Amino acid sequence: MQAAEKTKQAAFTKYFPEVSATGVAFKSNNSIIDMNAEDADIDVTFENQTINDIIQTLYSNYWSYVPDATVNIQMMDNGLMGGVSAVEPVYAGGRIRHGNQLADIGIEAASLKKEIASNEAELTTEENYWRIVSLNEKLNTIRTAEMFLDTLFKDVNGAYQSGVIIENDLLKVNLKMNELKSKRLKVENGIALSTMVLCQYTGIPYSDSLQFSDVIDMNDTILPPWQYFTSFQSAVQNREEYKLLDLSVQAEQKRKQMLLGESMPQLAVGTAYLYNNLMEKNNTNAVVFATLSVPISAWWEADYNLQKQNIELRKAENNRRDLDEKLVLQMQQAWNDVTEAYNQTVLAKETVDEASQNLKVAMDYYHAGMTTVSEVLESQTMLQQCRYNYVEQAVQYKIKLTAYLLMIQ
Template sequence: MKKLNIVVILLFISVTSISQTLTLQECKELALENNKVLKKSQLKLDASEKIKKNAFTNYFPTISASATAFKSSKDFLDIKTDAMDLPVYDGNLANLSTATQFAYVPPISIQTLDYANTAMVTAVQPLYAGGRIRIGNKLAELNGEVTQSQYNLTKSEILVTTEDYYWNLVALNEKIITLKNYEKLLKELQKEVGDFYDAGLVKKSDLLKVQLELNKIEGNKLKLTNGTEILKMAFSQHLGKPYTENFNVKDSLTTILPPQNYYAETGVALKNREEFKMLNKAVEAEELQKKMTNGELLPQLAVGVGGMYLDMIDQDNTYGLAFATVSIPISNWWGGIYKKQEHKIKIDIAKNNLAQNSELLQLQMSKTFRDLMEAYKQIEIAQTSVNQAVEYQKEMEDNYDAGITSLSDLLEARAISQEAKDAFIDSKTTYKITIANYLLAIGETQF
């Protein structure tokens, strides 16, 4: 039973270890699922949806209820009359002044209305509000579209950052491999020089030169290892996953396609940019705000129904109500003229921003594509340097074996070859990251 448990534990550790080696696609999925910046953007998108739903409720009647109750310290109606004699007559006004009989009326005192209880419910349905309800719903919908564009932009930026982390980690992994290969060659050389030294064929200084070069490699390995671990920690935080030592990436920098595979016309690509969409929405929003102002200057018509309960003077009654209201904002017309002019100016500003920033966005696309072509050219240059450095190294190795060149020249040739290989890795990494930035610039989906 214990053996079975050990096997299960080892299998779990093995599966966990494998699952920590991720592809670029898996890293993108994790970033979109867990990244905190994107979660914040998603919450804003959810809030904009609630705003749209809230604006839609303005199409429905406004229902309100109220209740009032009061008790006074003294009666509101306090009526007192003195005693009096009222003339009695036959109904002919001509005989009133000569009446001979009178009816005695005693003094009267009336005190009441020291409390009242009322309750009312009304429902008001707007029939016409200058189009403001419809425009308000369009503004809420427009706000949702802008928020969606902001979310898409944040998502794209996170994917580019993911590629940045990913390809830099790939590059560090490849540099570690080339450094270990270089170290292996030096250790073989160290053994060879050590044998020559033991045989008295070379000086001790030659052996020390190889050892010094190995010490440099040891220092570089330490720097690469620390840099790799720090990058993994930052990458893990970006992906929203706990950092583990066995976390790594799968790809290599072998597949390199030319820039023409990614090129897009700036005029066509401009329509895909979220910033361009938001600039257009800004113009539309100002136009809707102007229409909203126009609606504020128009008459408003509403109808309503209601019910009221009244309890006072020891009587309670219920009443049904139906009413209509018309409101004409006469005093707003003077100031409204200037407000409409203000909105016209704001529309012109938004259109100017659209034109100016559209040019800047296209300029950015052109520049990023030039950066892409330059990065691709740097790969070709770096590849040529590697070929020449390897050829030079081979020649120095042959000359050293033939005894016609010094150990220092051989070490220098191998160091040059190592630097050329590192520069080649850096150029390919830069190109991969520049591809991601160019796709972002032309509004291409990278997921």
């Protein structure tokens, strides 16, 4: 974003005069002016006489006394030159205007990219967050199972002490309790690691005391997603990805206009302050000027460049049309994922209810002496797995719904 803004600021400077300064100092091993007096032909007037006439008069009046003598004129073997100029473009084929418009497009594109990155970060944060909530719910499920097994262990141990059942049944319950302890340890480590990942991603300082308010309650009503459905064809126009490719088409159009500007006449006006010291004398001058540049042979090259740019423009338009279709398919897939996750969650909740009822029946039969400890443990394991599955499906539903809502804005 900042880079695009700097590009815009740089393009804006083209509206103002270009000021430059130049300086030259030289020392020559030979004089720049080196000639014989007889050959002098300097058409410069000095007090109504040319330098050439003055030299010839001196030569004829005085050098005739020494006919074999020659006179050489040497001057300007060192000097200084410099100047400051300011040039203001009057007409540059519209390139300055289109260049600034192209920079504006760049800023808007950078803003859209930032929004896309923000949406991706939001979705990743949601996934990390709900992963922790899911693990917390699994931990609650394990705690509930541990409480159940503690009660069952007391019942089975009492029956064993009374000689009603064999020791093998007691060992089965104890083995199941140890299995839950192992799962509990893995889940607790998973919660700690997932919390660290979330804190690192969001920049929140990590702490063991962090609390997560959301829960997956088995008694909560699962709200259906139908209220969030919208027309994909209308929603696609609001997608940042589509807007980004639309800006790409506009950018190619501006580049085409800038290429056309290179084939147009270029008009500029300017002023300059000049200084020189070539003959041990300081001289200054101020000038104003105008320049007009008309490209002629460059039109040939410009024609090929325009043809190339037209190809780039058509390519950008094709990419936009292709993305339009892909975005519709993407939103359709996202909606399918949402509805599937919702239906899976509803089904998972039904299985939890059935598994709970199955465990209740198994316990009743066990207390009546009509079933074994193994069947009770199997029913408890089934309930635990069903609750795990419900938590997973409920979390997936929330994540899929978030992803869909981000797509349709």
